[in-house]
Amino acid sequence: MPADKTLSHAANWLWMLKGETPSEDAAKLADVDFILHAEHGANASSFAARVTIGTDTNLHGGIVTALSTLAGPAHGGAAEDVMKMVQDIGTPENAAAYVKAKRKNREAVTGFGHRVYRAEDPRARHMRDGVKKLGEEMGAPEWYEILQGVVDAMKPYARHGLNVNVDFYSGVIYQLHGIPMDLYVPIFAIGRMPGWIIQCMDQQDSNILIRPLTLYNGPDVRPYTPVSER
Template sequence: MSEKKQNDNGFPNISRGLAEVLFDTTKISKIDGEEGKLLYRGISINELVEKSCFEETAYLLIYGTLPTQSQLDTFISFLARENDLPRQILDIIFTLKEAHPTEVLRTAISALGAMNREKSISNSNDFRKHAMSLMAKVPNIISAHLSFRENKKYSPAPMKLSFAANFYYLLTGQIPTKQEEKIIDKLLILHADHGSNASSFATRVAISTESDIYAALTSAISTFAGARHGGAIERVMTMINEISEPGNASSYVKRKQEMNQPVMGFGHRVYKTEDPRAFHIRKIAQSISYKNKEDNNYKILEALVDAMEPYINKGVNINVDFYASIIYHSLGLPKDLYVSIFATGRMPGWVAQAQEQFENNILIRPLLHYIGENNVEYLNIEHRNTIVGEQI
């Protein structure tokens, strides 16, 4: 990365989208885009997804080290104790029952902040507790909204379950099988953090201004919902439905290229090879698709991979969104819940990013290079004849 402030033409060096800009240091996640590696606190995602559970991975991200059994038990108990929703929040969710689930999640978290009279936090321990309390409530917010819009009574999980099993129950009303529980658990781990992506950056910007954790996580979810971030996962399922058959994949890719439009689920700002998360999600998608005898969607995605091979060879590879959507579909979950489910997994990462910023804070304030006119004379209104832009 160049240290020069100007290029050879005397024009300032500008990294649009802050591409490849290092704005701080971190101990949370390491992403190797060339090798396709992802580490949480130094531990490979490949090890965590096979050996860990979501609660343990969340603890690792938030506290910086793997827990002892006693520490893990205490952490799990805290999440279980903090997941209840105040009556006022349930009323807000009911009022917004026709809204998109991600909008409801964003609004509920903001409202929890408005209700909290102890938002002013001066130490890391209190900061962490407030953040983890919010994380615990997210599955119940999503579940309450799902219940209300289906005109059902909202009821939390009836027994002590793992985070993944509890989440599945809240979404479906059924206790998951061991396989279903493991699938949700692995997906939550794979979604847990990914460096300074757009939503994590938004989290850090909010904390850098000394806003509270509620504002930071509201910013994160608002940013995450965008179609070029977490919102892409819904569009993959829309794409699959549009293609409808594996044999249509090649013509679909050709049409998209002719229109200069992206094929959803391909390409990543950081990875120049296959996203390591996608490797694991692909295995899950294949297994669950064939087990449930719903392999058409999986075959469509594989046909897309074949059709995209020339672009894959140039570094436009599959990303984390590509296969995740058909897993959620196979589990019988509504398409508009996919972003919120992904966000549930990302919560510990956002919490860790917020806390790291909180503990070593500096205001994040990039610059814009002005390219407009200079020294323009102010004209009184009676002398303005040229209409610029559209009339209101």
């Protein structure tokens, strides 16, 4: 779809993707989603981009590296797994049993826990109400209800640092708009792109090859046995 210059960046993105002018609430939630997914420190994809730029390659190479790193389920690819989990649960009534079975088998519940945020991811709380409104607007409130069922079932594990993170709500936003799962990571990258570019430019300004040392923790020196004696 051709761009509509009368719309905001986020609203225009939805217009060009769907061919429908989004509601004010839907556009606002998309804007919040982009803002909350912005680059915020030395996360895996930003660091990977810096490593690439450190080899004196160009900006495009750094962004390709960042995108590849973002795609991993332990980083930006988690939204897809959350949506798959919601589909597996099916109805809000099944959420508690699903979580109980996962914890009994010592399996992770997708969308909970963060390497930095030990309490609730502060970004998640800014999406919760918007996701509820969007579900009601799109005539599919059950997706939000399933998410909240999982949140309620996970409350006993909050003391272990297993709190909801930003990826928990993102997938349902895209699902409600009918966006295919293979576009989730590229959408995440839209919000992350400005920060990646600044990270790369900063690395270029005072560049140095990033080559971390690794500590060997394997077996100690062992006696060599000649091949003829083995």
